[in-house]
Amino acid sequence: MPKTRKPKRKVPVTVRKGKRSGTRTPGPSGSSKPAATRKVIRRFHILHKRQAQLQKFLEGDSVELSRQAKDAREELQAIEQEISDMGGLEAYQKMSVIGQGNDRGGGSEKVLLEFLEELGYPKDLNEGQRWRVLEVGALKPDNYASCSSWMDVTPIDLHSRHPDISEQDFLQLDEEENKEKWDVISLSLVVNFVPEPKDRGRMLQMAHAMLRPNQYLFLALPLPCILNSRYVTPEHLQGLMTTLSYTEVKKRWKEGGKMAYWLYQKTESDKDKPDSEFAPYRKKAVVRSGNRNNFSILL
Ligand SMILES: C[S@@+](CC[C@H](N)C(=O)[O-])C[C@H]1O[C@@H](n2cnc3c(N)ncnc32)[C@H](O)[C@@H]1O
Numbered sequence: 001m002p003k004t005r006k007p008k009r010k011v012p013v014t015v016r017k018g019k020r021s022g023t024r025t026p027g028p029s030g031s032s033k034p035a036a037t038r039k040v041i042r043r044f045h046i047l048h049k050r051q052a053q054l055q056k057f058l059e060g061d062s063v064e065l066s067r068q069a070k071d072a073r074e075e076l077q078a079i080e081q082e083i084s085d086m087g088g089l090e091a092y093q094k095m096s097v098i099g100q101g102n103d104r105g106g107g108s109e110k111v112l113l114e115f116l117e118e119l120g121y122p123k124d125l126n127e128g129q130r131w132r133v134l135e136v137g138a139l140k141p142d143n144y145a146s147c148s149s150w151m152d153v154t155p156i157d158l159h160s161r162h163p164d165i166s167e168q169d170f171l172q173l174d175e176e177e178n179k180e181k182w183d184v185i186s187l188s189l190v191v192n193f194v195p196e197p198k199d200r201g202r203m204l205q206m207a208h209a210m211l212r213p214n215q216y217l218f219l220a221l222p223l224p225c226i227l228n229s230r231y232v233t234p235e236h237l238q239g240l241m242t243t244l245s246y247t248e249v250k251k252r253w254k255e256g257g258k259m260a261y262w263l264y265q266k267t268e269s270d271k272d273k274p275d276s277e278f279a280p281y282r283k284k285a286v287v288r289s290g291n292r293n294n295f296s297i298l299l
Helices: 034-059 067-086 088-104 109-118 197-210 234-243 275-281
Strands: 131-136 151-157 182-188 211-222 246-252 259-266
Touching: 034 067, 034 088, 067 088, 109 182, 109 211, 109 246, 109 259, 182 197, 197 211, 197 234, 234 246, 234 275
Parallel strands: 131 151, 131 182, 182 211
Antiparallel strands: 211 259, 246 259
């Protein structure tokens, strides 16, 4: 039976200093200023992560009647209430769309297309060749409309905002059906959304198996995930991706910026690597102390 971490936080995340719980989502007449949208997004991430921890704990065998289980259930209920009061995943997605405009001057697809163009695509494609693109965490159905002559894009999301976006959890995709199927998999602001570090690692491993040989993974993360995490540095991420048999072909971020983008190429399969190569990425190790975030990816 896998070990389940006990919820160790004494003060539930729903109790906040000097405030009533509940973050209001800026409505049509409310503020959608960058600070307000970021606040909703950050709060949603905290609640979502804690929700996953509590759910995992409550799935454990021996917790049914314990005092801790009672506390966990109460905290979970309060979290679910607050998420619902905020407007749920739908409201988070709405804020993310606004955030794309405010913080990034548009979506990440622009960066992916620039990367591909720098590599010579679509010019260098054989006549009639079309690329299969899996866009995970798609807020709009037509992000790649300008590339319809050479891309067939499949947008998926946990919560679909449009009939052309399939409501699908990437982590639940059939691996056999998707094996070496895709030319590009886009994980833009998705890995950091996934609450469990091991699921983040699994996501990157699944993407590797689903890419055709030598094809591309596009990864985008908020810059603090690599520059202000207790556990992850740019070098650490680079090592982890190399261990998973990805080769970095493009990278874009700058100190003081908000986002980091990478284009990785799938190289040989990771099947034959010794376990010692994976060991540094199986456990969290503190690399920076002080007031940091806890972002990590585990294999
Ligand atoms: C911050 S939004 C990012 C949207 C867009 N890709 C961008 O770069 O702005 C994260 C989206 O990823 C979706 N998402 C998170 N985990 C997912 C998963 N396992 N499978 C599919 N979609 C997922 C969420 O539902 C959310 O809509």
